[in-house]
Amino acid sequence: MDVFSMLVLLLSCRIQVGAKMSVSPKTLTVLRGEEARFTCSTSYDHWTVIVWLLNGDAVLTISKAEGVLASVFPNVTAEESPNSKRRSWVFILNNTERHNQGSVTCDIQGIDRRTASLFVQEKGSVKVSGNDMLVFQWQSVQFECLAEGWYPQPTLQWQVNDKKVSKSEYNISSEETGKSLFTVTSNLSVKAVKSSRVDCLASVSALPTPLKSSVRLTVVAEVVEEVNCTVPLAVTASLAAILLLLLLCICTVLCYRQRRQAKPSPQEAIRFDQSLSRRDSVAGATGGMDNPGYYNEGSTDATYNVLITEAGSKMDFVSFCKVR
DSSP, rough: OHHHHHHHHHHHHHHHHHHTTEEOEEEEEEEEEEEEEEEEEEOOOOOOOEEEEEEEEEEEEEEEETTTTTEEEEEEEEEEEEOSEEEEEEEOOSSGGGGGGGEEEEEEEEEEEEEEEEEEEEEOOOESSOOOOOEOOEEEEEEEEEEEEEEEEEEEEEEEETOOOOGEEEEEEEEEEETTTTTEEEEEEEEEOOOEEEEEEEEEETOOOOOOHHHHHHHHHHHHHTTTHHHHHHHHHHHHHHHHHHHHHHHHHHHHHHHHHHHHOOHHHHHHHHHHHHHHHHHHHHOOOTTTTOOOOOOOOHHHHHHHHHHHHHHHHHHHHHHH
8 A cells, every 4th residue: 555655646746747837839830931939838946957859859958057058950949938937948940941840849857748739831922814904894704813832722712802702603723742832723703894903812821911913804884984974075076176177168268269250360361451452453543433333345354353353352351340
């Protein structure tokens, strides 16, 4: 009975000591390249050495007497946490890599140990194929989103004007590459009702905000409606200008024709001068007693031609006077 009682007492002491030790957080997820921090706390003062293990391998040692000892792993260190009622040490893993993912253990030598879990995720890229689009209203438009280089498989989400699109309206396919990275492709069909901004978002749990790629969808009918007030005004102004120009052309042509009819041509002026000259010559020959209506059978052809010419000249002169 004495031996059994002693074993029970030792087990009880072990449990009490273990209950005074903890590691936080229990689970930590970071992006590759970021810093991972775990805190090991204990209220037990009689410890000598703390060893931090990463995936079962000792990577850092802390001595109560000498502090943090040198490590062959350059990306690990530790610091004592201030302002704590319990003795605490913070284990810091810099520049995390995918192979660091696994268990992180704080081992207080000869007393107890606690283990936490570390997850390292990979942030890739996201891109909506193509550029901004200009389409007619009610036209069906296809969009494709490509998310490459993620771990684990990212969550993909479409938004139109900051409103989430139902998952039933687009499809998602994924594949894993040789480096255990995922590529996800998604296709979305949108009915062009109005101009919108289309976003594709990709995310993993360690990412504070999703990565986003956006394109602009412009609907032609909407653009026409926006300027429908200025179009009739522009058309009216153009028609008025054309009519005014046409009216000016007609007025110019009419004025030119009227002036052309009122002004004698050079031929008419020359003929009028010749008529006056011949009349003077005939009047001189007859003593001013010429009678255009008189016909003399004995007249020579020359005299007859003079009379005819004179009669024609008088008619031209009358016509010219009437015009003026």
